[in-house]
Amino acid sequence: xxxxxxxxxxxxxxxxxxxxxxxxxxxxxxxxxxxxxxxxxxxxxxxxxxxxxxxxxxxxxxxxxxxxxxxxxxxxxxxxxxxxxxxxxxxxxxxxxxxxxxxxxxxxxxxxxxxxxxxxxxxxxxxxxxxxxxxxxxxxxxxxxxxxxxxxxxxxxxxxxxxxxxxxxxxxxxxxxxxxxxxxxxxxxxxxxxxxxxxxxxxxxxxxxxxxxxxxxxxxxxxxxxxxxxxxxxxxxxxxxxxxxxxxxxxxxxxxxxxxxxxxxxxxxxxxxxxxxxxxxxxxxxxxxxxxxxxxxxxxxxxxxxxxxxxxxxxxxxxxxxxxxxxxxxxx
Amino acid sequence: xxxxxxxxxxxxxxxxxxxxxxxxxxxxxxxxxxxxxxxxxxxxxxxxxxxxxxxxxxxxxxxxxxxxxxxxxxxxxxxxxxxxxxxxxxxxxxxxxxxxxxxxxxxxxxxxxxxxxxxxxxxxxxxxxxxxxxxxxxxxxxxxxxxxxxxxxxxxxxxxxxxxxxxxxxxxxxxxxxxxxxxxxxxxxxxxxxxxxxxxxxxxxxxxxxxxxx
Numbered sequence: 001x002x003x004x005x006x007x008x009x010x011x012x013x014x015x016x017x018x019x020x021x022x023x024x025x026x027x028x029x030x031x032x033x034x035x036x037x038x039x040x041x042x043x044x045x046x047x048x049x050x051x052x053x054x055x056x057x058x059x060x061x062x063x064x065x066x067x068x069x070x071x072x073x074x075x076x077x078x079x080x081x082x083x084x085x086x087x088x089x090x091x092x093x094x095x096x097x098x099x100x101x102x103x104x105x106x107x108x109x110x111x112x113x114x115x116x117x118x119x120x121x122x123x124x125x126x127x128x129x130x131x132x133x134x135x136x137x138x139x140x141x142x143x144x145x146x147x148x149x150x151x152x153x154x155x156x157x158x159x160x161x162x163x164x165x166x167x168x169x170x171x172x173x174x175x176x177x178x179x180x181x182x183x184x185x186x187x188x189x190x191x192x193x194x195x196x197x198x199x200x201x202x203x204x205x206x207x208x209x210x211x212x213x214x215x216x217x218x219x220x221x222x223x224x225x226x227x228x229x230x231x232x233x234x235x236x237x238x239x240x241x242x243x244x245x246x247x248x249x250x251x252x253x254x255x256x257x258x259x260x261x262x263x264x265x266x267x268x269x270x271x272x273x274x275x276x277x278x279x280x281x282x283x284x285x286x287x288x289x290x291x292x293x294x295x296x297x298x299x300x301x302x303x304x305x306x307x308x309x310x311x312x313x314x315x316x317x318x319x320x321x322x323x324x325x326x327x328x329x330x331x332x
Numbered sequence: 333x334x335x336x337x338x339x340x341x342x343x344x345x346x347x348x349x350x351x352x353x354x355x356x357x358x359x360x361x362x363x364x365x366x367x368x369x370x371x372x373x374x375x376x377x378x379x380x381x382x383x384x385x386x387x388x389x390x391x392x393x394x395x396x397x398x399x400x401x402x403x404x405x406x407x408x409x410x411x412x413x414x415x416x417x418x419x420x421x422x423x424x425x426x427x428x429x430x431x432x433x434x435x436x437x438x439x440x441x442x443x444x445x446x447x448x449x450x451x452x453x454x455x456x457x458x459x460x461x462x463x464x465x466x467x468x469x470x471x472x473x474x475x476x477x478x479x480x481x482x483x484x485x486x487x488x489x490x491x492x493x494x495x496x497x498x499x500x501x502x503x504x505x506x507x508x509x510x511x512x513x514x515x516x517x518x519x520x521x522x523x524x525x526x527x528x529x530x531x532x533x534x535x536x537x538x539x540x541x542x543x544x545x546x
Contacts, residue, residue, distance in 0.1 A: 220366070
């Protein structure tokens with residue numbers, strides 16, 4: 001394993017030290033492990049706090065700033081943060097208008113955020129939660145933990161963040177977050193496994209002519225293994241799988257993200273996006289906004305995920321609202 | 333060996349920490365097959381935190397030690413294992429309010445722990461989780477006491493049953509946690525959570541055995 005680390009045990013602390021050095025507009029608590037806007041709390045504004053395992057950068061700390069998150073709490077690599085971190089972050093950004101937790105649907109994230117919400121209530125801090133569960137690779141059933149939360153997390157954070165910036169109350173911010181999640185679906189394909197610094201080995205063995213289909217963002221294998229095929233075929237599979245799960249309604253605008261998993265160059269993502277956009281339009285999707293790049297990654301995994309949000313006009317308007325964060329920035 | 337006192341409990345937690353350290357790579361390798369490969373690292377970090385916390389503590393009851401263990405695991409492990417193991421130790425600890433605990437007290441406390449983790453995680457036997465080691469361990473512990481066994485005998489029976497239960501997760505389909513996302517592909521791999529649970533029971537039996545001999 002060749003990685004820029006001092007030691008796998010200190011990677012989170014060392015990375016947070018780097019975030020602090022690179023972004024004076026953020027306030028980084030290296031000891032308690034959370035990142036907030038330097039000007040938090042913002043009076044009269046609902047606080048948005050997200051978090052989850054590290055290894056998905058720029059998610060979540062890269063989306064802290066005006067128009068998006070007020071705070072992020074990164075856990076160890078692929079491991080949810082602990083309630084102390086979430087409570088610390090929530091307390092740091094609460095201005096008395098409550099705090100929204102944006103939680104990806106993984107058992108650990110859900111349980112730790114629930115504990116944090118209970119502790120916050122003990123402190124008289126009002127919280128609400130949006131659970132993101134957009135990954136169609138996981139069949140939703142009462143026997144499993146449900147769908148994973150992946151790419152739609154960015155859509156929820158951006159759109160709910162914009163509404164919070166406009167002064168909406170906690171219930172309204174939570175409501176739009178839940179509606180964005182309900183309107184979004186994702187699906188991912190991996191060309192390689194990722195290597196976590198702790199193990200130093202790829203998460204799964206993949207022959208050079210095969211791909212893992214339906215992977216999540218934690219280096220675990222996907223739902224099936226297939227032969228490698230041209231980008232046009234893979235794009236077709238991404239689009240079919242996502243739209244079959246949530247077909248587009250007539251003429252509703254869509255926000256589309258083709259997300260890299262960390263180890264795929266942008267030129268390949270654009271090749272794939274060209275194919276994806278054609279196929280989406282063939283299926284009647286009106287692409288209103290698109291985003292191509294590495295946003296919700298899985299360390300050094302090569303691969304891509306497609307996320308489609310069947311938005312309404314209000315969501316588009318909030319998507320376009322100004323945002324100023326390390327990894328997402330426009331309109332300012 | 334008929335009762336658990338504060339010093340034995342402390343030794344049990346230290347032995348568990350040592351075992352998590354020794355088995356970290358094995359637990360992570362099991363996790364890599366059906367999850368993301370960090371269960372061993374996380375448990376090692378959590379129990380190292382527990383040992384650090386316990387070093388500066390003079391508890392008045394057996395339960396205090398366990399509650400502190402649970403709290404520390406929640407604030408250091410992360411993931412699902414933090415709250416799940418935290419719930420076990422906290423619930424068990426709340427039951428043990430004396431300076432010593434009988435084998436029956438411990439059976440009740442461990443049962444409280446199992447109820448707490450099931451309430452939190454929603455897992456039943458056969459879902460390929462901690463419960464697949466924990467439930468048979470509890471049954472064996474209780475049965476051994478019912479047969480007139482002492483604390484050491486019950487702990488040894490529980491450790492054996494937990495280990496067998498962990499191995500019996502290999503053919504199961506995961507229905508909870510990250511392994512459940514793999515569906516059918518989770519079959520054929522031993523569950524890391526059930527395996528670490530077996531280590532906790534093994535540590536208890538080991539410490540009691542050493543004390544009995546000494």
